[in-house]
Amino acid sequence: MKTKSTALKFVRRVSPAKLQNGHPVVPLRERRLVFGDRWDYAPAPEESKNYVIPPRHELFIGGKFLKPHSGKHFDSINPATEDKITEIALGDAEDVNIAVKAARRAYEKVWSKMPGRERGKYLYRIARIIQEKMRELAVLESMDGGKPIKETRDVDLPLVAAHFFYHGGWADKLNYAFPGRNLQPLGVAGQIIPWNFPLLMAAWKIAPAIACGNTVVIKPSKTTSLTLLRLAQIFQEAELPEGVVNVVTGVGETGTAIVQHPDVNKIAFTGSTEVGKQLAQMVVGTGKRITLELGGKAANIIFEDAPIDQAIEGIIAGIYFNMGHVCCAGSRLLVQESIFPKVVHKLRDRIQTLRIGNPLDKNTDIGAINNKPQLEKIRELVQSGVDEGAELVQPRCTLPERGYWYPPTFLTGVTASHRVAQEEIFGPVLAVMTFRTPEEAVERANNTPYGLSAGVWTDKGSKIFKIVNKLRAGVVWANTFNKFDPTSPFGGYKESGFGREGGVQGLAAYCRLG
Amino acid sequence: MKAPVHLEAERPAALFRTPHSALRTPAIPTVDQVMVEERATAFTKRSIKTSAKLAGLKIVVSMMDLTTLEGKDTPGKVAYLCRKALQPADPKYGVPHCAAVCIYPNMVKYARKFLGENSHVRVASVATAFPSGQYPLRTKLDEVRRAVADGADEIDMVINRCAFLSGDSAKMFDEIAATKEACGPAHLKVILETGELVTYDNVRLASEIAMQAGANFIKTSTGKVSPAATIPVTLVMLEAIRDYFFDTGIRIGMKPAGGIRNAKQALHYLVMVKETLGDDWLTPDLFRFGASTLVNDVLMQIAKTVDGNYQGPDYFSLP
Numbered sequence: 001m002k003t004k005s006t007a008l009k010f011v012r013r014v015s016p017a018k019l020q021n022g023h024p025v026v027p028l029r030e031r032r033l034v035f036g037d038r039w040d041y042a043p044a045p046e047e048s049k050n051y052v053i054p055p056r057h058e059l060f061i062g063g064k065f066l067k068p069h070s071g072k073h074f075d076s077i078n079p080a081t082e083d084k085i086t087e088i089a090l091g092d093a094e095d096v097n098i099a100v101k102a103a104r105r106a107y108e109k110v111w112s113k114m115p116g117r118e119r120g121k122y123l124y125r126i127a128r129i130i131q132e133k134m135r136e137l138a139v140l141e142s143m144d145g146g147k148p149i150k151e152t153r154d155v156d157l158p159l160v161a162a163h164f165f166y167h168g169g170w171a172d173k174l175n176y177a178f179p180g181r182n183l184q185p186l187g188v189a190g191q192i193i194p195w196n197f198p199l200l201m202a203a204w205k206i207a208p209a210i211a212c213g214n215t216v217v218i219k220p221s222k223t224t225s226l227t228l229l230r231l232a233q234i235f236q237e238a239e240l241p242e243g244v245v246n247v248v249t250g251v252g253e254t255g256t257a258i259v260q261h262p263d264v265n266k267i268a269f270t271g272s273t274e275v276g277k278q279l280a281q282m283v284v285g286t287g288k289r290i291t292l293e294l295g296g297k298a299a300n301i302i303f304e305d306a307p308i309d310q311a312i313e314g315i316i317a318g319i320y321f322n323m324g325h326v327c328c329a330g331s332r333l334l335v336q337e338s339i340f341p342k343v344v345h346k347l348r349d350r351i352q353t354l355r356i357g358n359p360l361d362k363n364t365d366i367g368a369i370n371n372k373p374q375l376e377k378i379r380e381l382v383q384s385g386v387d388e389g390a391e392l393v394q395p396r397c398t399l400p401e402r403g404y405w406y407p408p409t410f411l412t413g414v415t416a417s418h419r420v421a422q423e424e425i426f427g428p429v430l431a432v433m434t435f436r437t438p439e440e441a442v443e444r445a446n447n448t449p450y451g452l453s454a455g456v457w458t459d460k461g462s463k464i465f466k467i468v469n470k471l472r473a474g475v476v477w478a479n480t481f482n483k484f485d486p487t488s489p490f491g492g493y494k495e496s497g498f499g500r501e502g503g504v505q506g507l508a509a510y511c512r513l514g
Numbered sequence: 515m516k517a518p519v520h521l522e523a524e525r526p527a528a529l530f531r532t533p534h535s536a537l538r539t540p541a542i543p544t545v546d547q548v549m550v551e552e553r554a555t556a557f558t559k560r561s562i563k564t565s566a567k568l569a570g571l572k573i574v575v576s577m578m579d580l581t582t583l584e585g586k587d588t589p590g591k592v593a594y595l596c597r598k599a600l601q602p603a604d605p606k607y608g609v610p611h612c613a614a615v616c617i618y619p620n621m622v623k624y625a626r627k628f629l630g631e632n633s634h635v636r637v638a639s640v641a642t643a644f645p646s647g648q649y650p651l652r653t654k655l656d657e658v659r660r661a662v663a664d665g666a667d668e669i670d671m672v673i674n675r676c677a678f679l680s681g682d683s684a685k686m687f688d689e690i691a692a693t694k695e696a697c698g699p700a701h702l703k704v705i706l707e708t709g710e711l712v713t714y715d716n717v718r719l720a721s722e723i724a725m726q727a728g729a730n731f732i733k734t735s736t737g738k739v740s741p742a743a744t745i746p747v748t749l750v751m752l753e754a755i756r757d758y759f760f761d762t763g764i765r766i767g768m769k770p771a772g773g774i775r776n777a778k779q780a781l782h783y784l785v786m787v788k789e790t791l792g793d794d795w796l797t798p799d800l801f802r803f804g805a806s807t808l809v810n811d812v813l814m815q816i817a818k819t820v821d822g823n824y825q826g827p828d829y830f831s832l833p
Binding site: 025027028040 | 730763784
């Protein structure tokens with residue numbers, strides 16, 4: 001039989017401590033978790049050498065890759081390394097005009113006359129090719145935008161394929177989408193998409209538009225054109241009729257040219273509220289339809305009866321997913337005051353386990369900030385929070401020397417009057433605030449000019465239903481966050497825009513209902 | 515030592531004893547099934563390669579409770595197990611010894627004999643009418659005392675699921691506390707048999723009760739009920755351990771058992787411990803694997819990582 005001293009030796013790691021019921025007790029001030037390198041992960045980069053990126057990319061108009069009218073190109077940068085990846089054509093108003101003409105021709109001669117079941121076949125074909133090339137597209141998306149491969153591989157690309165499959169299914173069933181109504185396509189849709197989910201936003205825009213019989217002129221963001229141009233090659237491979245989808249790369253003026261083109265029937269824009277307002281003004285009186293999906297400052301509400309450990313995961317998913325470059329990010333955390341210390345404590349531990357670095361490493365949780373101006377904006381806003389008296393919490397971590405990086409961050413001691421509680425940061429920065437009663441939670445959650453999304457965490461089902469009906473937000477998640485599905489409409493209230501994308505409601509944005 | 519008196523008064527144990535004080539029970543956190551399973555899946559997405567894989571697998575071996583729990587167990591079989599635990603693989607691979615052998619009470623004296631008095635490999639015995647627990651408490655305690663007297667360093671008890679599921683948490687608590695007392699110097703692992711508790715909320719509550727009643731380790735399963743250990747169930751228990759540590763300063767160990775059959779699964783568990791409780795729990799003192807067939811799959815992967823090629827199963831001795 002073993003002696004008592006042997007038994008104690010077995011728990012040798014715990015130094016001088018009191019014993020309780022035979023257990024060593026760690027004094028209160030030493031109770032902390034150590035997330036160090038006793039056992040660390042080795043680098044696990046996704047293979048990228050096999051994907052050759054051409055040094056120059058042209059415009060995709062009328063089913064062909066064409067040089068821009070101006071002959072000018074601009075550099076596309078990998079935000080994780082600041083290395084130049086390729087050159088992208090700079091489209092101008094003349095290129096837009098050619099693209100719109102190609103789209104109009106395709107609309108009148110081919111696409112609007114084609115039966116829905118035939119259009120659907122193209123969407124299915126595109127979806128299947130995307131699935132086949134998923135790994136390549138995920139790698140390119142990570143290199144081009146700084147997103148961790150874990151997210152592009154497991155979230156972006158599966159959703160991209162799902163959107164084409166889903167809308168392929170609608171193409172021949174549109175008469176059932178709005179029973180009793182006569183449904184007609186709109187014509188040429190001009191679409192402008194942001195840099196946070198380059199391919200996914202393209203899928204959200206293109207799939208419903210072409211499923212309903214419209215043709216498309218789409219402009220990606222200046223910093224993330226690469227994957228949309230790769231998608232254009234997939235359109236070629238799928239033998240999508242020429243001119244049904246046209247890609248005009250470029251800068252802000254290129255987008256303006258699309259919006260102002262007289263032969264465009266519909267504008268769909270995802271991006272900042274500031275630009276969205278300008279575009280809305282441009283289309284006034286033109287008869288063009290417009291849908292806008294703009295900024296957000298979502299409240300993520302944690303009640304004291306929430307499943308706390310899972311709520312912490314929801315907070316993480318809400319704000320650090322895609323480096324916080326998410327318009328529906330849960331960037332305002334509203335915690336019931338009674339559990340505030342516990343939540344902050346757990347959150348502090350949790351962000352220490354997030355892995356920041358090479359977006360192509362399969363273990364990376366937080367990749368690079370998409371572009372330099374955005375990094376500067378994040379820094380400026382966080383500084384304003386600190387200047388206004390908030391407490392900054394960041395993990396101990398080393399950021400790569402080159403590239404654009406910002407650590408996962410949260411600010412406590414924030415009130416509704418802080419800038420960080422009001423303005424969209426669009427980065428991995430969470431503003432933590434408190435509330436006392438459910439009524440106050442709703443009031444504070446709605447106290448923003450935005451209204452895109454919100455989250456509610458409680459184990460009480462009745463409370464969920466009561467709260468979600470009072471929240472003025474287009475999407476409300478209960479006991480989860482940042483979940484997307486093509487069947488579910490997405491869109492905002494107030495300064496977060498209007499119109500819905502996805503689901504039956506999303507089809508309405510691309511149809512004339514008689 | 516005057517402190518224990520004060521600590522006894524604080525002991526949350528009393529909360530489970532009477533209905534009246536139960537009103538003041540601090541709320542046991544609830545568990546959301548969807549999100550806990552999502553988090554559990556995230557651990558399995560970690561990519562563990564090269565040096566990390568080798569180091570991780572060696573840690574896994576050092577945490578292993580090599581187990582045989584069969585009616586047909588004999589001293590001969592236990593001898594195989596003990597020798598395997600002491601030296602799992604060819605010394606050239608630098609594989610550490612296993613943490614313990616886990617056996618039935620009748621086999622304890624043989625294991626003690628084969629391992630010797632001062633072995634690094636510990637002797638763990640299941641007890642308390644394993645696996646059902648459906649015997650009188652007196653019988654169960656007697657079994658524990660005998661196993662300890664025969665040389666067991668650790669006792670793996672089963673909770674009284676009958677008491678727990680019929681709502682008598684106090685009875686379950688008292689049985690664990692009594693078993694802890696009967697263990698004396700031996701460490702107590704409390705098996706919740708999560709496959710019979712079914713819901714994560716039950717697992718969380720049972721974990722709290724077991725820890726408050728004096729468990730050194732909480733353990734998922736007997737291995738006799740399916741499902742045995744799963745990643746989400748283990749995560750719920752690790753989260754309970756984490757909260758208990760911050761509340762009391764006591765580090766409770768965790769032992770998933772049953773169903774962990776290959777090296778890759780074992781590394782997923784290790785990832786989960788690393789990212790939930792941190793470095794302090796990455797030790798056989800606080801984390802164990804209960805398994806019988808896992809060891810050779812882990813050794814096969816270690817040999818592959820070192821030598822660069824796979825060997826057939828006959829190149830690894832059977833436990």
